[in-house]
Amino acid sequence: MNSFTYYNPTKIIFGENTIRKIAQEIPQDALVLMTYGGGSIKQNGAYDQAKQALKNFKVLEFGGIEANPQFSTLMKAVAMCRENQVDFLLAVGGGSVLDGTKFIAAAVPFEGEPWDILAKGARVKKALPFGAVLTLPATGSEMNAFAVVSRKEIGKKLSFGAPPITFPRFSVLDPDFTRTLSARQRGNGVTDAFIHVTEQYLTYPQDAAVQDRMAEAVLKVLIDEGPKYVKDAGDKTAAANIVWAATMALNGLVAVGVVTDWATHSIGHELTVLHNIDHARTLAVVWPGMMKVMKQEKHSKLIQFAQRVWNTQAGTDEEQIAEGIRRTEEFFNSLKVPTRLSDYDLGEDTIDKIIENLKDNGYTALGEQKKVTPEKVRSILSDRL
Numbered sequence: 001m002n003s004f005t006y007y008n009p010t011k012i013i014f015g016e017n018t019i020r021k022i023a024q025e026i027p028q029d030a031l032v033l034m035t036y037g038g039g040s041i042k043q044n045g046a047y048d049q050a051k052q053a054l055k056n057f058k059v060l061e062f063g064g065i066e067a068n069p070q071f072s073t074l075m076k077a078v079a080m081c082r083e084n085q086v087d088f089l090l091a092v093g094g095g096s097v098l099d100g101t102k103f104i105a106a107a108v109p110f111e112g113e114p115w116d117i118l119a120k121g122a123r124v125k126k127a128l129p130f131g132a133v134l135t136l137p138a139t140g141s142e143m144n145a146f147a148v149v150s151r152k153e154i155g156k157k158l159s160f161g162a163p164p165i166t167f168p169r170f171s172v173l174d175p176d177f178t179r180t181l182s183a184r185q186r187g188n189g190v191t192d193a194f195i196h197v198t199e200q201y202l203t204y205p206q207d208a209a210v211q212d213r214m215a216e217a218v219l220k221v222l223i224d225e226g227p228k229y230v231k232d233a234g235d236k237t238a239a240a241n242i243v244w245a246a247t248m249a250l251n252g253l254v255a256v257g258v259v260t261d262w263a264t265h266s267i268g269h270e271l272t273v274l275h276n277i278d279h280a281r282t283l284a285v286v287w288p289g290m291m292k293v294m295k296q297e298k299h300s301k302l303i304q305f306a307q308r309v310w311n312t313q314a315g316t317d318e319e320q321i322a323e324g325i326r327r328t329e330e331f332f333n334s335l336k337v338p339t340r341l342s343d344y345d346l347g348e349d350t351i352d353k354i355i356e357n358l359k360d361n362g363y364t365a366l367g368e369q370k371k372v373t374p375e376k377v378r379s380i381l382s383d384r385l
Contacts (some may be wrong), residue, residue: 038096069100095139138189140250
């Protein structure tokens, strides 16, 4: 295990009917901009509860943040903040709203072209403070400092992070808000969280016993509770466990002191850019091929994964690895999440374009050992036809 410093300043407020507590977390003289997406928060009660909690504050609203937040949309919010001198942001929604709000927070005080934050890794020296009310568990954005933003007119989907200043000051996690999500959204959330964990865990042995056991625990919770959560929107126990599991999947604890992967995400992002496929579903397509093609590099951890997470015991090492991959793909399918390019009527031409885009972005040596080359990407995606 490598040396590390772990710091996470986000205050978690977990439980039903806890939005009212945000009034204690925001400066009383703040002008608040409340950000949200397409209006689902007006169906699940989050909007009304947030407005009630903010009744003693000056509040502006900015809606319409997309499922893959677009740079052009977010820049409208940046202009609104600058014009009105907004000094606190409140994101109410899922991971995309939170990601978009992080970018808004960083872009408002940024001196220069805000696109450089994403495209050139320009240093973010300060950001507006912000909090979050989570309504869709999936991305872990509610307890980390990172975000992904798209710019569809040039075919880019890029990430940034500026810890500690782009951590949410607080995040409200109320499992009750998940009751109005569709089965598709719930299945996507479980899948997204699952692959977040494996991107940090399925690398190579790094003598990080605590991180390994934490990762395995989160994966087993997702396996045990995920199907119940997807099947029954009213299962409050399953919802609570999934909400917290998705947060723990990407709040940094699993990743401390270890080298992580993220190649599946890099490839999946291109599928979203090219074909607007749900983020989690792109990951479910790429993941099985990634594990098969990179199984020698990930050999020891894939055996550990099969044995500890899926309880495989019989057969050779190769057979156990294959069984772990097979059962994971079967798990995604049980959540009604497709796992092949052919499920989206995509073929070789899409593979060519993905490789071209990855090269254009400089992503020619991905993964924890930088061994996922364009040739490996072709093999990974060819397996998914």
